[in-house]
Structure formats: structure tokens, C-alpha cells
Amino acid sequence: MFSHDFTFSDDIIDPGFKMYEQILKFAVHKLRIPMNLVRILLLFLSFWSFAQISAQDKEFAKRIIAELSSAELHGRGYYENGVNRAADLIVDYLKDLKINPLNASFKQEFDFDINTFPKNLIVKIDDVELKPATDFFIEPNSGPAKGTFNVLRINDNLVDTISYLDSLKKLDLSSTFLVSGKSNNRNSNLFALNARGYIFTSKSLYWRLSGSNVQKKYTSLVISDSIIPLTAKTITVDIEPKFLSSFKNNNVLATIPAVEQSDSFMVFTAHYDHLGIMGPNCMFPGANDNASGVAMLLELGKYFSANPLQNYNIALMFFAAEEVGLYGSQHYVANPIFPLKNISCLINFDMVGTGSGGLAIVNGKANNRITSVIQNLNAEHQWFSDIRIGGASCSSDHCYFAKENVPAIFLFTRGEEHRFYHVPQDRAEILPLTKWHELQSLVITLSRQWEEN
Numbered sequence: 235m236f237s238h239d240f241t242f243s244d245d246i247i248d249p250g251f252k253m254y255e256q257i258l259k260f261a262v263h264k265l266r267i268p269m270n271l272v273r274i275l276l277l278f279l280s281f282w283s284f285a286q287i288s289a290q291d292k293e294f295a296k297r298i299i300a301e302l303s304s305a306e307l308h309g310r311g312y313y314e315n316g317v318n319r320a321a322d323l324i325v326d327y328l329k330d331l332k333i334n335p336l337n338a339s340f341k342q343e344f345d346f347d348i349n350t351f352p353k354n355l356i357v358k359i360d361d362v363e364l365k366p367a368t369d370f371f372i373e374p375n376s377g378p379a380k381g382t383f384n385v386l387r388i389n390d391n392l393v394d395t396i397s398y399l400d401s402l403k404k405l406d407l408s409s410t411f412l413v414s415g416k417s418n419n420r421n422s423n424l425f426a427l428n429a430r431g432y433i434f435t436s437k438s439l440y441w442r443l444s445g446s447n448v449q450k451k452y453t454s455l456v457i458s459d460s461i462i463p464l465t466a467k468t469i470t471v472d473i474e475p476k477f478l479s480s481f482k483n484n485n486v487l488a489t490i491p492a493v494e495q496s497d498s499f500m501v502f503t504a505h506y507d508h509l510g511i512m513g514p515n516c517m518f519p520g521a522n523d524n525a526s527g528v529a530m531l532l533e534l535g536k537y538f539s540a541n542p543l544q545n546y547n548i549a550l551m552f553f554a555a556e557e558v559g560l561y562g563s564q565h566y567v568a569n570p571i572f573p574l575k576n577i578s579c580l581i582n583f584d585m586v587g588t589g590s591g592g593l594a595i596v597n598g599k600a601n602n603r604i605t606s607v608i609q610n611l612n613a614e615h616q617w618f619s620d621i622r623i624g625g626a627s628c629s630s631d632h633c634y635f636a637k638e639n640v641p642a643i644f645l646f647t648r649g650e651e652h653r654f655y656h657v658p659q660d661r662a663e664i665l666p667l668t669k670w671h672e673l674q675s676l677v678i679t680l681s682r683q684w685e686e687n
């Protein structure tokens with residue numbers, strides 16, 4: 235069920251906007267006050283207007299996040315077309331908000347190959363069945379396996395020495411799973427041994443989809459340290475991946491034109507895909523990652539469609555295929571709808587549902603102007619207790635824009651109140667949205683100030 239039958243809230247944002255329009259007309263045409271002065275007045279009024287936003291509750295955001303994280307969308311992955319159903323939901327919201335498409339149809343299609351796990355995913359160590367996402371994760375490039383196999387623990391300290399590798403090469407490993415205690419040691423030496431499977435043990439478990447564009451012959455798992463005993467002898471598995479060739483999905487692109495005719499854009503981005511499912515009984519809702527970012531974009535869309543910027547068009551870009559390797563934003567940067575050089579400022583939101591620990595600005599060091607505006611505004615308004623400025627990192631969708639010299643930052647909120655990253659517990663019901671209005675206010679104020687400078 236995707237009920238989002240809200241009516242546009244005339245009561246809260248519109249009065250400010252209507253008043254602002256009337257004052258603008260009156261001041262310029264009747265009183266003949268210079269435009270500059272009117273703009274200062276406008277700025278003041280926009281502060282007033284978003285102060286009203288802060289007075290709202292978080293129901294709009296909560297509804298979007300709950301819908302995007304619901305079982306009907308299957309974790310916004312590739313099973314049952316979950317990610318494309320999420321795209322349709324976003325388009326419905328944009329239409330309800332009367333926000334225009336950036337291109338002809340809101341959607342920008344592209345495709346890629348992906349290995350998925352819609353079916354059986356059973357793992358037993360010495361006949362003890364493991365729980366998916368609690369005890370183990372399947373590696374995203376894993377091939378199929380069914381049956382019982384030997385388990386052989388390798389000596390991680392020797393794995394790079396030639397004599398040790400040679401001794402392993404002499405073994406027939408065609409029905410053996412090698413166990414490595416170094417989950418980050420997924421090195422090519424190990425895979426060159428042509429074992430039937432690989433088990434990497436790890437303390438911290440979370441899923442990821444990077445590398446999912448191929449399906450290997452071997453089966454590969456990450457298992458919790460505490461679950462697999464040193465004495466383990468066998469592994470019994472029933473793993474049936476499904477490889478999807480040229481899976482079609484879409485970026486969703488929308489725009490809110492500036493009041494004055496303009497070529498320049500403020501761009502807000504957020505990915506809407508997530509990890510999908512890992513076997514039939516394990517879904518990743520991705521409430522914080524990144525239904526929260528999508529909800530923030532729709533909140534900003536709601537505000538700016540009633541209170542557009544004077545000189546900057548706004549673009550809202552909802553990217554697909556971030557979790558598999560930033561494919562959506564990479565595709566957009568290679569196929570932009572308007573010249574990339576017309577982007578004055580790009581803000582990417584990815585995981586913004588917390589905030590008790592402050593705000594982080596990834597790629598902030600390379601973008602002094604944006605960073606200092608944020609710092610100054612925060613010093614004035616005390617929205618966040620701390621602002622951490624980070625260097626360049628290809629950790630989210632700002633990356634390919636930054637590589638093309640677009641002034642692009644990535645904002646995420648910090649806080650211990652919701653620590654669920656890439657696990658099934660990242661659920662909408664428990665996402666606190668601690669600094670939701672503060673972040674919204676910060677971005678709106680930043681956008682207004684961007685025009686003034």
C-alpha cells in the first residue's frame with residue numbers, strides 16, 4: 235500500500251509565500267523600492283517562512299520513509315522490481331507536489347548486471363543453521379552451491395608466502411571451503427587456489443553490494459567470528475543466486491525553476507535504492523540509508539515549490555544504483571540534462587536521520603565557500619553541536635560530480651541514536667530524525683544566502 239494522499243499544506247508554507255509575493259509586487263511596482271532592498275526583505279521573509287516549517291511535525295518525512303522502507307518495496311533492490319517501484323512512488327510524490335520533471339518524463343533509464351539472492355540461502359556449520367544477517371552475509375558476487383563441504387582454516391599470517399601457497403595448491407580444494415580470519419583479506423592469492431568456497435570471519439557484520447556485477451564460480455560468505463568454531467569441520471549450504479543481465483532502472487529528476495529566468499542551478503541529490511533482500515526471509519529496509527535522504531529532498535521540494543529561489547533553478551536528483559557502486563550518479567554525470575558547469579552548488583544527502591552527534595560534510599575541504607557558509611550559519615543558529623569537515627571520498631553520489639569539478643558536498647548526520655548500517659534493523663519505526671528540521675533549515679538558509687553573495 236502506497237497511500238500518500240496528503241494535501242499540500244496551504245496552512246503553513248503558503249501564507250508566507252503569498253505575503254512575500256504581495257510585498258514584492260507592492261514594493262517594486264507601487265513604492266518603487268530598489269530591487270536590492272526588496273531582496274533583503276525577501277531574505278527576512280524566507281527566514282520567517284522556514285521558521286514555520288520547523289513548527290511542523292515530522293509526519294510528512296515519516297510517511298515517505300515508512301513507505302520507502304515497507305515490505306512492498308522489498309528493500310528497494312532488484313527482487314520483484316523493488317527499486318523501480320520506489321522510483322514510481324517518488325514520481326507520484328513529485329506530481330502531488332506539482333514539481334516539474336527536469337527532462338521529459340522524470341526518469342532517466344540505464345542498466346547494469348547484478349547478482350541477486352531471491353531464493354534459498356541456507357548455511358549450516360556442522361549442522362547448526364546460521365541466521366542470515368545475524369550470523370552470516372553472502373558475498374555479493376557469490377556463485378551457487380548445494381551440499382556438504384569440508385572446512386579448512388588457513389594460516390592468515392602465511393597466506394602471502396610462496397611456500398605456504400604452494401602447499402595449499404597441492405591440495406584438491408574442489409569440495410573445500412577455505413576459512414580466513416581476515417575479512418579484509420579477500421586477496422587474489424586465496425581465490426587463485428580455486429577452492430569450492432571461501433568463508434571470511436569478521437567481528438562486524440553488514441551487507442554491501444559492491445562487486446555484485448559478476449557471479450563467480452565459487453561461493454563466498456562472511457560469518458561472524460563468534461559463530462564459527464575453530465573446530466568446525468563441515469559446511470552445508472543451499473545457495474541459489476540469480477544473475478540479472480542488463481537490469482533496467484532509472485534516475486528520477488525534477489526541477490523547480492527560479493523566479494527570474496536563469497541557467498544556474500542549486501542541485502540536491504539523494505540515492506533511493508538500497509540493498510534489497512538477501513534470501514527470502516531477510517530484507518534490508520534502508521530507512522536511514524537512504525529513505526531519509528529521499529524524504530529530505532521531497533521536503534525541500536515541498537518548501538521550494540512554494541518559495542522558489544530568485545536566481546537559481548533547483549534540481550532534485552534521486553539516484554538509483556548507489557549501493558552497487560554509484561552507477562546512477564555516474565550515468566547522470568556522463569549524460570547530464572543541462573551543462574554540469576551550470577551547477578553552482580550540489581548537496582548530496584545520504585543517511586540524515588540522526589544528528590545528536592552533529593553533521594558531517596564530506597568533500598568539505600575542497601569546497602571552502604559552501605563549508606564556511608554552513609559553519610557561519612551554524613555558529614549563528616546552533617543547529618548542530620558539531621560540524622565535521624571531511625576530505626574527498628567516493629562514498630556517495632557527490633563523487634562523480636566532484637570529479638568533474640562541480641562544487642559538490644555530501645552531508646550526513648552523526649549520532650549513536652541509530653547505529654544500524656546495512657543491516658535489517660535500519661527500520662523506519664525506529665529512525666529518530668533527531669535533527670530533521672535543523673538540517674532542513676540549514677539547507678534552506680544556505681540556499682537563500684547563496685543567492686545573496
Ligand SMILES: [Zn+2]
Pocket residue numbers: 523557656
Ligand atoms: Zn548504503
